[in-house]
Amino acid sequence: MQTVKLTYGKIELMVNKNEPFLYYATFIADEYGKLEIKEGDVVIDAGANIGDFTVKSAKLVGSKGKIIAIEPDQNNVEILKANLDLNQLKNVSILQMALSDSNGEAFIQGEGVSASIIGNKSGLKVNTITLNKIIDEYCGKNQNIVIKMDIEGGEELVFKDPTFLLRVREIAMELHGKQNIMDIPSKLTDYGFSVYDFSIHDQIKNSIKNFVRHPLSVIKAEFKTNFIATKGAFKTIFGHNPIPSINNSDLKIIYAVRKEH
Numbered sequence: 001m002q003t004v005k006l007t008y009g010k011i012e013l014m015v016n017k018n019e020p021f022l023y024y025a026t027f028i029a030d031e032y033g034k035l036e037i038k039e040g041d042v043v044i045d046a047g048a049n050i051g052d053f054t055v056k057s058a059k060l061v062g063s064k065g066k067i068i069a070i071e072p073d074q075n076n077v078e079i080l081k082a083n084l085d086l087n088q089l090k091n092v093s094i095l096q097m098a099l100s101d102s103n104g105e106a107f108i109q110g111e112g113v114s115a116s117i118i119g120n121k122s123g124l125k126v127n128t129i130t131l132n133k134i135i136d137e138y139c140g141k142n143q144n145i146v147i148k149m150d151i152e153g154g155e156e157l158v159f160k161d162p163t164f165l166l167r168v169r170e171i172a173m174e175l176h177g178k179q180n181i182m183d184i185p186s187k188l189t190d191y192g193f194s195v196y197d198f199s200i201h202d203q204i205k206n207s208i209k210n211f212v213r214h215p216l217s218v219i220k221a222e223f224k225t226n227f228i229a230t231k232g233a234f235k236t237i238f239g240h241n242p243i244p245s246i247n248n249s250d251l252k253i254i255y256a257v258r259k260e261h
Contacts, residue, residue, distance in 0.1 A: 001075050005086075006221045009214045011059065012086045013052060014079050020225040021232075026052040028218065028229065030206040031198055032148050032172040034255035040064040042142045044134060046099050046158075047071065047150040051080035051092075057148070058089045066091045068138050072098040072108050072126040093138060099149075100128035101157040131164035139167070149173035156180055165191040172198075172255045181252050188256045198253035 002017040008027040015023050025031050032053060037043060037060040045054045048069035058067045069092055071077050077096050084092055098106055106128045131147075139145055145168050149155060153176040158164075165171075165188070175181045185195045207229075211218050222229055 003079060004224050006224060008217045011055060013055060014082050014086065015050060016079070020228055022049060022052045023221060024229050026056055028207050028210045029203045030210060031253055033206055034196065035146055035148065035170050035172050037061060037146055038144070041144045041146050042139045043067045044145065044147045045069045046147060048080055049076050051083040053148055054080065054092060055083050055087050055089065058092050061091065063091060066093065068093050068095065068134060070095045070097060070099055072096060095129065097127045097129045099131060099151050099154055099158050101130065101160040102128060103130055103133055104128050131158060132161065135164055135167050144169055147171040153177055155184060159184055159187055162187045162191060170257045172253070175252045175254060177250055185254060192259055193256035194259050195254055195256045198255065
């Protein structure tokens with residue numbers, strides 16, 4: 001797998017050369033930026049991939065907080081570890097597993113951002129774990145638990161038992177499939193959360209703000225990624241948004257926070 005090193009301010013990130021949009025989604029469009037991550041929080045990064053959000057949130061929680069990064073794909077985990085070393089981060093625990101509705105095994109198919117355990121009867125065997133077990137074993141009595149979830153449809157299995165939400169303060173996630181888009185926000189509401197969408201207006205506002213914050217980093221990234229963001233901006237102007245959740249009725253990014261928060 002070929003990688004390229006990008007920066008955003010003092011953060012350094014190795015990304016798959018074929019999937020540089022992860023850098024832009026996390027640091028420029030800031031897809032999960034509605035999460036109010038604070039020093040001392042525990043963040044569960046479900047579907048950590050190469051660690052773009054892991055690195056960002058590890059900086060925010062500081063030495064008093066911690067990150068639990070869940071990622072089943074071996075290639076992604078290797079880059080994730082390299083990114084933690086690059087940024088000298090020691091507050092991250094990596095679980096090379098897949099989130100599911102049981103603690104056992106499943107088959108994963110696909111690579112990179114498209115790897116999924118949904119509906120597979122063959123493929124690479126991986127261990128699975130539930131969010132309740134992760135919270136019990138890794139979060140202690142901490143009540144400031146934040147979850148980011150992008151698990152390629154696996155949220156359908158995770159939300160079979162939504163009782164993990166009783167310990168969660170905030171959650172942001174990418175929903176896959178019309179059924180999940182309909183069902184999961186209702187479950188979040190039932191557990192006392194207010195639910196919001198990540199919109200095209202959020203994307204534009206965040207992109208302008210984050211470009212202005214570190215313009216040199218973004219310009220250098222553009223040269224290294226064949227101007228992927230510039231091309232995406234033109235697509236947005238003409239109605240073909242490069243972020244799938246904005247332009248695809250089967251994908252949606254949502255943010256939910258406890259109503260008393």
